[in-house]
Amino acid sequence: AAKAQRVKRAIQVNRERGESPVRKHGSHHLVSTTNKPIRFNKLFFNEQRHYDDTSGKFRCSIPGVYFFTYHLTVYPKDARVGLYKNDKAVMLTYDQFQENNVDQASGSIVLRLEAGDEVWLQVYGDEKHGGIYADNTNDSTFSGFLLYPNTPATSQRR
Amino acid sequence: AAKAQRVKRAIQVNRERGESPVRKHGSHHLVSTTNKPIRFNKLFFNEQRHYDDTSGKFRCSIPGVYFFTYHLTVYPKDARVGLYKNDKAVMLTYDQFQENNVDQASGSIVLRLEAGDEVWLQVYGDEKHGGIYADNTNDSTFSGFLLYPNTPATSQRR
Amino acid sequence: AAKAQRVKRAIQVNRERGESPVRKHGSHHLVSTTNKPIRFNKLFFNEQRHYDDTSGKFRCSIPGVYFFTYHLTVYPKDARVGLYKNDKAVMLTYDQFQENNVDQASGSIVLRLEAGDEVWLQVYGDEKHGGIYADNTNDSTFSGFLLYPNTPATSQRR
Ligand SMILES: [Ca+2]
Ligand SMILES: [Ca+2]
Numbered sequence: 001a002a003k004a005q006r007v008k009r010a011i012q013v014n015r016e017r018g019e020s021p022v023r024k025h026g027s028h029h030l031v032s033t034t035n036k037p038i039r040f041n042k043l044f045f046n047e048q049r050h051y052d053d054t055s056g057k058f059r060c061s062i063p064g065v066y067f068f069t070y071h072l073t074v075y076p077k078d079a080r081v082g083l084y085k086n087d088k089a090v091m092l093t094y095d096q097f098q099e100n101n102v103d104q105a106s107g108s109i110v111l112r113l114e115a116g117d118e119v120w121l122q123v124y125g126d127e128k129h130g131g132i133y134a135d136n137t138n139d140s141t142f143s144g145f146l147l148y149p150n151t152p153a154t155s156q157r158r
Numbered sequence: 159a160a161k162a163q164r165v166k167r168a169i170q171v172n173r174e175r176g177e178s179p180v181r182k183h184g185s186h187h188l189v190s191t192t193n194k195p196i197r198f199n200k201l202f203f204n205e206q207r208h209y210d211d212t213s214g215k216f217r218c219s220i221p222g223v224y225f226f227t228y229h230l231t232v233y234p235k236d237a238r239v240g241l242y243k244n245d246k247a248v249m250l251t252y253d254q255f256q257e258n259n260v261d262q263a264s265g266s267i268v269l270r271l272e273a274g275d276e277v278w279l280q281v282y283g284d285e286k287h288g289g290i291y292a293d294n295t296n297d298s299t300f301s302g303f304l305l306y307p308n309t310p311a312t313s314q315r316r
Numbered sequence: 317a318a319k320a321q322r323v324k325r326a327i328q329v330n331r332e333r334g335e336s337p338v339r340k341h342g343s344h345h346l347v348s349t350t351n352k353p354i355r356f357n358k359l360f361f362n363e364q365r366h367y368d369d370t371s372g373k374f375r376c377s378i379p380g381v382y383f384f385t386y387h388l389t390v391y392p393k394d395a396r397v398g399l400y401k402n403d404k405a406v407m408l409t410y411d412q413f414q415e416n417n418v419d420q421a422s423g424s425i426v427l428r429l430e431a432g433d434e435v436w437l438q439v440y441g442d443e444k445h446g447g448i449y450a451d452n453t454n455d456s457t458f459s460g461f462l463l464y465p466n467t468p469a470t471s472q473r474r
């Protein structure tokens with residue numbers, strides 16, 4: 001049982017880029033939209049398919065403690081992003097953009113999740129905070145992995 | 159024994175925000191002070207209570223290899239932060255602030271710790287480097303978790 | 317066998333600084349060079365010696381799923397860095413530098429590696445993107461660790 005669980009540990013890393021596989025000079029491949037999850041459309045590691053690239057959400061199937069981290073390219077406007085757990089923004093990252101000064105913003109979190117819990121990134125606030133950028137030479141990423149699955153002892157304790 | 163150790167693995171993520179739960183326009187909730195640890199007053203995951211939110215220090219109880227990471231909102235001045243292990247700054251992160259250009263600064267480290275070792279973040283240098291900011295919509299975080307507990311073989315090797 | 321594998325888990329964190337242990341005012345300890353891996357010359361945790369500080373490359377000896385993360389000080393010019401896996405840049409991080417505004421850029425990735433696979437950081441593009449800086453009070457780091465070693469089941473699945 002322990003071995004099976006190890007194999008099934010949820011892991012994923014995802015990268016978003018513009019739709020076009022060809023880099024176009026002067027075209028912005030913005031991916032951020034307000035009021036819905038940021039979709040990371042390039043999946044690097046998603047063997048268990050716990051990240052749904054249609055909804056943009058990670059869905060927990062193995063209860064336990066997870067680590068998530070994201071790294072965003074800030075351009076061409078400010079970025080304010082929330083890490084959501086089940087419709088609640090539990091962490092917020094804000095970075096202001098200035099002309100000719102592309103920036104990087106990042107965040108990490110350790111969370112205990114139950115089966116069915118969902119985690120995703122979303123622009124927090126209105127459109128002027130949607131400066132999360134990606135194209136062929138600029139990545140914005142969202143990664144996560146299971147640290148420790150719940151044990152019988154964990155369940156008893158809680 | 160293995161199961162017990164797994165359950166006791168030290169994990170924590172902590173978030174600092176201003177004291178006020180209400181966001182006040184124009185009021186700065188600075189949390190950084192020189193010469194003492196930055197206190198992260200919002201505890202997200204600290205089940206084993208290995209992070210002491212009074213002292214601001216993580217204290218190792220399970221010897222092994224740990225991963226720590228932090229993500230700081232840089233505002234309204236420069237930020238220079240040291241990750242300390244037992245009174246020694248083992249890593250330094252520096253980010254300059256410019257008007258209307260809030261930034262994000264982050265760092266990560268893998269460290270082997272013995273029982274009793276302490277790890278924390280602290281402004282490095284004088285007050286002008288204390289621009290670590292947090293309020294209701296801007297987080298600054300410190301996270302960490304045990305990667306691999308020491309084994310008898312580890313102890314022998316060392 | 318399980319215990320032995322645990323002990324041998326590849327872990328490393330590395331920090332680059334200038335050659336001089338003494339901080340020199342006005343001298344830049346640039347470490348980035350185009351067309352070859354960035355060498356992290358200060359090894360924090362490299363017990364298994366899976367990071368080769370001569371080549372600048374991490375070499376996988378235990379097949380499995382790995383996590384890597386890097387945090388770079390951007391100065392005194394723009395920085396565009398690729399995380400390479402076997403001569404292919406699988407992730408790119410870009411941050412522009414502006415006068416008096418040192419920045420931080422970071423990235424993370426989850427990757428499945430086979431024995432012999434190599435992972436490293438390298439400036440992507442020409443010299444004007446080589447603004448990765450380190451000196452006695454400014455770190456730039458590269459860390460990584462094994463999340464889950466392959467299991468017989470993993471091998472069968474693939
Ligand atoms: Ca920048
Ligand atoms: Ca900024």
Ligand SMILES: [Ca+2]
Pocket residue numbers: 253254255256261417418419420
């Ligand atoms: Ca800056």
